[in-house]
Amino acid sequence: MIRLLLAEDQRMMMGALALLLGLEDDMEVVAQVPAGDEIVAAALETRPDVALLDIELPGRSGLDAAADLRDQLPSCKVLIVTTFGRPGYLRRAMEAGASGFLVKDGPVEDLAAAIRRVLAGERVIDPGLAAAALSAGPNPLTPRERDVLTAAVDGATVADIAAKLHLSQATVRNYLSAAIGKTGTRNRIEAVRAARRNGWL
Amino acid sequence: MIRLLLAEDQRMMMGALALLLGLEDDMEVVAQVPAGDEIVAAALETRPDVALLDIELPGRSGLDAAADLRDQLPSCKVLIVTTFGRPGYLRRAMEAGASGFLVKDGPVEDLAAAIRRVLAGERVIDPGLAAAALSAGPNPLTPRERDVLTAAVDGATVADIAAKLHLSQATVRNYLSAAIGKTGTRNRIEAVRAARRNGWL
DNA sequence: CCCGGCCCGTGACATTTGTCAGCGCGCTTC
DNA sequence: GAAGCGCGCTGACAAATGTCACGGGCCGGG
Numbered sequence: 001m002i003r004l005l006l007a008e009d010q011r012m013m014m015g016a017l018a019l020l021l022g023l024e025d026d027m028e029v030v031a032q033v034p035a036g037d038e039i040v041a042a043a044l045e046t047r048p049d050v051a052l053l054d055i056e057l058p059g060r061s062g063l064d065a066a067a068d069l070r071d072q073l074p075s076c077k078v079l080i081v082t083t084f085g086r087p088g089y090l091r092r093a094m095e096a097g098a099s100g101f102l103v104k105d106g107p108v109e110d111l112a113a114a115i116r117r118v119l120a121g122e123r124v125i126d127p128g129l130a131a132a133a134l135s136a137g138p139n140p141l142t143p144r145e146r147d148v149l150t151a152a153v154d155g156a157t158v159a160d161i162a163a164k165l166h167l168s169q170a171t172v173r174n175y176l177s178a179a180i181g182k183t184g185t186r187n188r189i190e191a192v193r194a195a196r197r198n199g200w201l
Numbered sequence: 202m203i204r205l206l207l208a209e210d211q212r213m214m215m216g217a218l219a220l221l222l223g224l225e226d227d228m229e230v231v232a233q234v235p236a237g238d239e240i241v242a243a244a245l246e247t248r249p250d251v252a253l254l255d256i257e258l259p260g261r262s263g264l265d266a267a268a269d270l271r272d273q274l275p276s277c278k279v280l281i282v283t284t285f286g287r288p289g290y291l292r293r294a295m296e297a298g299a300s301g302f303l304v305k306d307g308p309v310e311d312l313a314a315a316i317r318r319v320l321a322g323e324r325v326i327d328p329g330l331a332a333a334a335l336s337a338g339p340n341p342l343t344p345r346e347r348d349v350l351t352a353a354v355d356g357a358t359v360a361d362i363a364a365k366l367h368l369s370q371a372t373v374r375n376y377l378s379a380a381i382g383k384t385g386t387r388n389r390i391e392a393v394r395a396a397r398r399n400g401w402l
Numbered sequence: 403c404c405c406g407g408c409c410c411g412t413g414a415c416a417t418t419t420g421t422c423a424g425c426g427c428g429c430t431t432c
Numbered sequence: 433g434a435a436g437c438g439c440g441c442t443g444a445c446a447a448a449t450g451t452c453a454c455g456g457g458c459c460g461g462g
Contacts, residue, residue, distance in 0.1 A: 010284065015309035016217035083211065108216035142408060155390030158449070171410055177450055187418090187450080189356030189390060343438060359419070372440055378420055388420075388448085 002119060005031040005048035005076075007039050007065065009057050013104075017052070017111070024112050036060030040068045048076055050115050053098075055082040055089055063092050070097035077118045081111070085126060087133040088199020100124035139200045140182045148175040149195055152188050203320060206232040206249035206277075208240050208266070210258050214305075218253070218312070225313050237261030241269045249277055251316050254299075256283040256290055264293050271298035278319045282312070286327060288334035289400025301325035340401045341383045349376040350396055353389050 004027055008014035011034060018029045030046040033039055037059030043051060051069060053062035066078045079100040080093045093101050099118045102110065103126055114124045141149070151161045158176070162169045176188055183194040195201050205228055209215035212235060219230045231247040234240055238260030244252060252270060254263035267279045280301040281294045294302050300319045303311065304327055315325045342350065352362045359377070363370045377389055384395040396402055 010214075010305045012282075012305040012307060012309050012312065013211075013214055013217070016214070016221050019221055019309065020217050081213075104211045104213040106213060108213050108220065111213065144409065155386070155388055155392075155394060157387065168411060170412065173448095173450065174410085174452095177452090180450075185356070186358065187356055191356075193356060345439065369441060371442065374418095374420065375422095375440085378422090381420075 002027045002050060002115065003030045003046070003048045004028065004115070005033070005039070005043055005046065005051040007033045007036065007051065007057060007062060008054045008081075009034050020108065021112065021115075027112070027115070034058075036062055036065050039065040040072055043069060043073050043076055047073070050077045050079055050119055052079050052081050052111075052115075055080060055084070055093075063089070063096050063098075066093065066096040066098050079114060079118050079124070084199075085129045085132075086197060086199030087129070087136040088139055088201075090125070090129055090133045090199070091138070092199065101126060101129065103129065136198055139198075141179060141195065141200050145175050145179045145182070146195075146200065148172055149179050149188075149192055150201055152176065153192050203228045203251060203316065204231045204247070204249045205229065205316070206234070206240070206244055206247065206252040208234045208237065208252065208258060208263060209255045209282075210235050221309065222313065222316075228313070228316070235259075237263055237266050240266040241273055244270060244274050244277055248274070251278045251280055251320055253280050253282050253312075253316075256281060256285070256294075264290070264297050264299075267294065267297040267299050280315060280319050280325070285400075286330045286333075287398060287400030288330070288337040289340055289402075291326070291330055291334045291400070292339070293400065302327060302330065304330065337399055340399075342380060342396065342401055346376050346380045346383070347396075347401065349373055350380050350389075350393055351402060353377065354393050 004021060006014050006018055006029060008017070014032055014034065018032055021027050022029050030048055031042040033042045036057035039051070039053065039060070053065060055062040062080060066080065069076055069078055078098040079102065080098050081102045081104060082089065083104050085103040090101050100114055100123060102114055102124065106126070117124050147165060148161055151164050158169050158172050162172045165172070179195070180187065180191045183191045185191045185194050205222060207215050207219055207230060209218070215233055215235065219233055222228050223230050231249055232243040234243045237258035240252070240254065254266060256263040263281060267281065270277055270279055279299040280303065281299050282303045282305060283290065284305050286304040291302050301315055301324060303315055303325065307327070318325050348366060349362055352365055359370050359373050363373045366373070380396070381387070381389065381392045384392045386392045386395050
């Protein structure tokens with residue numbers, strides 16, 4: 001029996017997948033968690049063979065959780081299953097030790113197949129996405145630029161960002177300007193969107 | 202047999218739901234469409250009793266499709282199933298003649314139950330959401346303000362928006378300012394976010 | 403050791419953005 | 433027909449934003 005852990009915040013999706021995978025003869029869903037910060041605890045308790053993780057989860061990112069799992073339960077393979085096929089996500093998933101990366105756009109049938117392949121030691125990666133990840137190149141943003149950009153997503157003003165990050169306003173503007181330059185965009189909004197699209201966030 | 206149509210752009214979700222609902226004795230999935238502009242054609246061909254529609258679909262919004270269905274195939278009940286429980290969405294769904302409104306956050310079990318209730322003539326609405334929709338009040342934005350705001354989502358400058366909508370830059374700024382005022386926010390980014398959150402977009 | 407990169411800051415500058423007061427036009431509603 | 437509202441426009445103003453050149457400190461690699 002292949003023991004599975006599911007992490008996914010859309011409960012309907014998680015429930016559907018759990019039922020579906022449970023129908024496979026050789027699979028068994030041993031844990032379902034709706035938040036990123038519950039993954040490790042659930043995994044340590046239930047000892048799954050494969051963990052299916054969404055990326056955008058409340059509490060803790062699925063990518064971070066993947067890294068945690070690699071450290072604390074290396075026997076457990078990680079398969080990232082996400083809505084957004086962003087190049088930077090794939091890259092980070094690989095760095096976090098994930099064994100596979102699927103987008104939810106694909107057919108359900110792929111899922112069980114991917115699980116078996118991952119368990120056999122293979123790496124399963126969406127082929128189109130792999131190309132995009134390679135052509136996109138690595139993240140050009142420095143850590144600080146990322147911080148400032150992420151702080152700017154919800155419409156915060158320069159003053160807000162400066163206060164949140166304990167920086168001078170002028171410094172914030174400089175970082176913002178640098179990020180805008182590196183993303184080849186015209187203002188912070190476009191910069192944020194471009195960075196997100198690439199998974200640089 | 203209850204004949205079902207599914208419209209959903211995340212194929213994995215759609216596939217999982219189709220399989221799952223197909224397991225119910227009295228249900229049968231007769232159509233699966235991944236785009237909003239294919240819904241009506243598929244419905245006319247397959248004559249479903251209930252259509253499960255996502256809102257954010259490529260091609261045409263599920264809400265618009267719901268209105269189309271009411272006109273062209275009134276025998277078909279519409280159940281909106283969406284990720285985002287935005288008050289304005291619920292309101293618009295009701296105006297488009299939908300019989301039910303579920304969020305994907307809920308458990309899968311609810312789904313089959315909701316389908317049966319909708320078919321029995323009941324209205325199925327997430328209770329928490331109904332309260333939010335009532336307390337949020339109707340959309341305060343004028344059509345033009347909406348246009349300008351939606352044109353601003355991807356970081357377009359005032360000049361871009363003016364060009365796209367064939368308006369003077371000053372006019373665009375005025376609409377933007379009005380929208381900012383009505384949403385009680387501080388700049389266009391916050392205004393866009395607030396409007397989206399409420400489903401005023 | 404020196405170079406380069408990242409970090410954090412300054413000051414000055416042009417541009418963009420948001421606000422306000424007003425104008426005329428057309429429509430609906432009372 | 434007057435009042436109210438949405439539409440589109442103008443002009444002017446303050447504030448926020450983006451750009452540039454520049455400084456210093458800290459670190460790691462050649």
